[in-house]
Amino acid sequence: xxxxxxxxxxxxxxxxxxxxxxxxxxxxxxxxxxxxxxxxxxxxxxxxxxxxxxxxxxxxxxxxxxxxxxxxxxxxxxxxxxxxxxxxxxxxxxxxxxxxxxxxxxxxxxxxxxxxxxxxxxxxxxxxxxxxxxxxxxxxxxxxxxxxxxxxxxxxxxxxxxxxxxxxxxxxxxxxxxxxxxxxxxxxxxxxxxxxxxxxxxxxxxxxxxxxxxxxxxxxxxxxxxxxxxxxxxxxxxxxxxxxxxxxxxxxxxxxxxxxxxxxxxxxxxxxxxxxxxxxxxxxxxxxxxxxxxxxxxxxxxxxxxxxxxxxxxxxxxxxxxxxxxxxxxxxxxxxxxxxxxxxxxxxxxxxxxxxxxxxxxxxxxxxxxxxxxxxxxxxxxxxxxxxxxxxxxxxxxxxxxxxxxxxxxxxxxxxxxxxxxxxxxxxxxxxxxxxxxxxxxxxxxxxxxxxxxxxxxxxxxxxxxxxxxxxxxxxxxxxxxxxxxxxxxxxxxxxxxxx
Numbered sequence: 001x002x003x004x005x006x007x008x009x010x011x012x013x014x015x016x017x018x019x020x021x022x023x024x025x026x027x028x029x030x031x032x033x034x035x036x037x038x039x040x041x042x043x044x045x046x047x048x049x050x051x052x053x054x055x056x057x058x059x060x061x062x063x064x065x066x067x068x069x070x071x072x073x074x075x076x077x078x079x080x081x082x083x084x085x086x087x088x089x090x091x092x093x094x095x096x097x098x099x100x101x102x103x104x105x106x107x108x109x110x111x112x113x114x115x116x117x118x119x120x121x122x123x124x125x126x127x128x129x130x131x132x133x134x135x136x137x138x139x140x141x142x143x144x145x146x147x148x149x150x151x152x153x154x155x156x157x158x159x160x161x162x163x164x165x166x167x168x169x170x171x172x173x174x175x176x177x178x179x180x181x182x183x184x185x186x187x188x189x190x191x192x193x194x195x196x197x198x199x200x201x202x203x204x205x206x207x208x209x210x211x212x213x214x215x216x217x218x219x220x221x222x223x224x225x226x227x228x229x230x231x232x233x234x235x236x237x238x239x240x241x242x243x244x245x246x247x248x249x250x251x252x253x254x255x256x257x258x259x260x261x262x263x264x265x266x267x268x269x270x271x272x273x274x275x276x277x278x279x280x281x282x283x284x285x286x287x288x289x290x291x292x293x294x295x296x297x298x299x300x301x302x303x304x305x306x307x308x309x310x311x312x313x314x315x316x317x318x319x320x321x322x323x324x325x326x327x328x329x330x331x332x333x334x335x336x337x338x339x340x341x342x343x344x345x346x347x348x349x350x351x352x353x354x355x356x357x358x359x360x361x362x363x364x365x366x367x368x369x370x371x372x373x374x375x376x377x378x379x380x381x382x383x384x385x386x387x388x389x390x391x392x393x394x395x396x397x398x399x400x401x402x403x404x405x406x407x408x409x410x411x412x413x414x415x416x417x418x419x420x421x422x423x424x425x426x427x428x429x430x431x432x433x434x435x436x437x438x439x440x441x442x443x444x445x446x447x448x449x450x451x452x453x454x455x456x457x458x459x460x461x462x463x464x465x466x467x468x469x470x471x472x473x474x475x476x477x478x479x480x481x482x483x484x485x486x487x488x489x490x491x492x493x494x495x496x497x498x499x500x
Contacts, residue, residue: 009149012282014051016153020160021279027164028272031171031184032338037264038257039177043184044267046122048131048242049113052232053103055111057096057134060227061088062141063289063368065218067144070293079211085142085203087213087220092134100130102330109258115246116260118178125185136192139199142208147290155198163191226373232378237384241391242267245403252396262400269338270346273326277358280318284311285365292369301427308366308422312432315362316439317487319355321478323443324353327495328450332467356411363418372421379417438487446481450474 032040065088072080103110103422104127107120114120167187174180242263249259288311295304326333327348334344374431384460391408423430453473456465 009147010284010287013149013153013286014280016150016157017279017283020153020157021276023157023164024160025272026047027167028166028268029337032269034171034174035177035184036179037261037268037340039181039264040268041260041264042116042118042178042479043181044264044439045114045116045242046119046126046181046185047188047226048238049119049123049350050126051238052236053096053099053127053130054133055231055234056228057099057130058088058137058228060229060231061092061220061371062137064088064224065138065141066145066290067223067293067369067371068216069142069221070290071297074294074297074361075446080216082209082211083213085138085208086210087216088138088141088224089135089210089292090213091217091224092138095132095398096131100127101152103127106115113243115243115256118181121178122181122185125182126188128215129189132189132192136199138194139203141205143199144286145290147207149286151202152286155195155202158198159191160196162194163187166190174448180448200459223371223373225262226377227368230373230377233377233384234380237388241403244388245391245395245400248392248395249399250401252399254399257476263282265338265343266342266346266396266400266403269334269340269343270350273333273337273347274350274354276322277315277354278361281315281358281361281365284314285335285362288362289365292366296370305426305428305430308426308430309365309432311361311362312419312430313487315358316355316432316436317482319358320482321475323351323354324478325452325474326354327447328454328474329467329471330452332463334470336421336464336467346401346404349401350408353404353408353411353441356408356415359436360415362414363422366422367418370425370427375421376418379479380422380436382417383414386410386413435487439482442478442481442485446474446478447490449477462486 031043036044065084068084069081072084074077104124105125111117113122131191138161140152140155143149164187167184170187171180174183220449245263246256246259249262250256254262288307292304292307292311295301329342330346330351331341334342334347336341338344364376364500367373386409387403387406390409391403394402394405419432448472452468454470457470460466
């Protein structure tokens with residue numbers, strides 16, 4: 001893929017991803033206002049357990065299918081490409097179907113997982129979508145490996161819109177917060193069914209076929225299992241935190257209702273805002289991973305180095321553009337979006353984690369694209385240990401901020417280890433330290449300017465107008481500063497809007 005096409009694909013993918021997350025964010029606002037903190041807590045805890053199962057079913061498969069298809073495409077071996085997809089589907093079904101049967105029909109043996117029995121009811125509603133999601137994950141990997149980014153993004157966007165439409169329609173008729181949580185879970189099942197149907201239809205329309213999968217099981221599992229293990233462990237740890245954190249908050253003096261409300265605010269309101277970089281980094285990774293894998297298999301070390309540097313630099317720029325407005329406007333965002341001053345305080349106080357988060361996400365994707373899944377899996381466990389220690393020991397001192405501190409510690413540790421491995425394994429020296437340092441240095445003056453601008457506009461304009469105008473001016477000023485000092489190159493936008 002040429003540089004022009006690479007930037008153009010990245011721009012289109014980013015546009016779709018931003019639209020998808022924007023609609024999802026609006027949906028989150030509606031749910032938080034409709035269900036309240038307690039209802040969001042019930043739904044969030046059940047969803048965290050479902051996420052463990054969905055991750056275990058197929059989380060490592062899309063990346064592995066994408067990388068193997070890229071490999072066989074460079075070798076012009078179409079039969080092997082079809083065999084990889086078939087092997088991945090068999091693996092996904094062999095896990096998801098038995099797990100669904102065991103949990104759905106034997107759920108009484110697992111009631112101990114939840115301190116609140118209402119969460120199990122919500123989980124049972126979510127379970128049928130486990131198989132839909134597993135199959136769709138395989139077909140996403142096929143689209144990814146063949147660089148069919150637009151269908152990939154369109155199906156994801158349709159899935160999100162279907163969930164939102166169904167969720168809004170259902171929750172408007174809820175009788176109480178528990179009934180609302182169940183209705184939201186039904187909307188999730190419906191959306192997964194839609195994406196499963198669309199992706200399967202597109203696969204066969206574009207000539208997808210099933211082939212003998214036996215030769216592909218070993219390379220598929222050898223690559224997918226470490227990624228799946230890491231991501232499953234991540235989901236499992238998140239689920240454990242959802243179960244452990246309430247207990248630790250209660251031990252620190254919170255009531256059960258208060259603990260669930262704190263989790264609802266932190267995980268259901270603040271975290272979606274703090275996860276904004278994940279949308280943009282995910283778009284970047286979607287385009288870069290097949291490109292990096294292709295550079296790797298062709299042994300084009302110069303282009304590989306350039307693409308790695310490009311990915312790291314863009315990730316740091318994303319964080320630099322988002323941290324100042326989130327710090328300056330965090331409290332206002334919490335009040336305007338969620339009617340929660342506490343949620344806004346968490347956004348403001350924890351926005352600095354976006355820097356290691358962004359670098360950690362892209363560096364992890366880079367290493368996985370190059371075949372270092374086992375190393376990234378080991379690094380993940382080191383970071384996860386730090387998170388669990390913080391969640392266990394810190395609630396008595398900082399309350400729900402124990403989770404945020406633990407996540408920040410994990411991001412810092414894994415990012416440093418990932419970057420060290422990238423530098424060590426690259427055939428050509430990867431240069432990113434100067435760019436990263438300059439990006440970080442630009443953040444404090446932007447924050448000062450943003451706080452002064454926010455105070456001035458708040459005295460002159462209504463709250464919503466002040467926040468929107470301040471955010472636009474601050475992002476534009478930060479982008480201009482980064483361009484002036486020579487570390488921002490807005491090629492994606494130029495390529496997207498230029499005439500073909």
